[in-house]
Amino acid sequence: MDDETTPGAADQTRGTTDPTPETGDPAPGATDPRPHRVAVLALPGVPPFELGIPSRVFGSVQDAEGRPLYEVTVCTADGAPVLSDAGFVVQPAAGPEALAAADTVVLPPTHAMPELGRGGPLPSDVAAAIAGIRSGTRLVSICSGSYVLAAAGLLDGRPATTHWNLALEFRRAYPEVKLDEEVLFVDDGDVLTSAGVAAGVDLCLHIIRRDHGAAAANRAARMCVVPPWRDGGQAQFIDRPVPEPTLASTTATRAWALEHLGEQLTLARLAEHARMSLRSFTRRFRDEVGMTPVQWLTAQRLELAKQLLETTDLPVDLVAHRAGIGSGNSLRAHMRTAFGVSPAAYRRAFGASDPVAVPERTG
16 A cells, blocks of 8 residues: 655755655645745846746646636836846836745846856845845746855755856855756755756746646646656756757657557667667667666656546556556655655645546556
C-alpha cells in the first residue's frame, strides 16, 4: 500500500524538477478564492520579451469555470514609466505597493544597471521597493534579474542560476551565492531563479505545475505554443543545438517514443527506429536534447505518471505500468527521488475531484 506522506517542502538542490507545496499549506493560489497575485517589477532597460513572460504564461491558467488563477500586475519601483532596452516606454499598472501586496514577485532582467555587475548597491528606489516585499512572498528572477536579488542579499548562501554568459561576472560580484550556471532554473522553495530568455518560460511553467499540477501547466504550455516541460537540471546550452543538414535527427524517434512509453524502450530499439548505430544515436540525442536517452525517457515517463495520477483513478501499480516505469514500488522510488513525494500524496494534492474511471487492463 502506498504511504500517506504529505507532499514535502520544495527540493532545494540544483536542477529541481517538480517540488510540491509545503506540508500543511495549500499550493499558492490553489484553494484561495482570489487569484494568486503576481507582481512583475519592470526596471529601466528591461527586455520586452522577458518582461512579458509572466503575463503571458500565468495569464493562460484558468480553473474549471474559466476563472483566472493568477492576477499579474506590471509595476515599477516608483510607479513611473521606464524605458525598455528596445527603446519604447513601459507604462506600469502600479508602483511599489503591488510588490507589498503580491504573493509572488518576478524580477525580469535589466540592461541599465551595470553597477550590479560589479557588486554595487541597488538604486535607492529599487532597494526600498524590494524592502517592502512581505516576508514569505515567493521571489522569482529571470536571467540577470538574479543580480537584483543578489544585490539585495536575498541569494546569500542559496543555490541560484543566471544566464551562462554572465556566470564569471556574477560569481565575482556575489561570491556568497551558490551559482550553478549549467541549469535552466533552480527552485529553492521560496526563491526561484532561471537562466536566460526562454528559460523564464520554463520556470513559469514549473511554478504552475508546482501550484496546480502537470495538467494545468500543460494547458498553459499549449496556449503559449511551447514545450510543456524541460527539466530544470537540463543544460542551459548545447554545443550543437541544430543538427547539420547532412546528419540524421532523433526528433521522429522521440515523437514515436512518447506514443510508446508503456512499452519496453531499450536504447537498441530507439537506435533501430532512428536507423542509427547505438553510438551515433546516443551522441546525436545528447546533442539535440542536452541529456541522455535514458534520462529523457525517465523524465517523460514520470510526466505521464503524474498526468495519470491527476486525471484518473487508476491504482498506483497500473499507473506505473502504463507509464513504463514497471512496478508501483519503482514509481514510488522515482517520484521520491525526483519530487520528494509519494504517488498517493501527489494525487491528493493535484488529483481531479472527478477523476476519469479507466479500465484496469494490464495488456
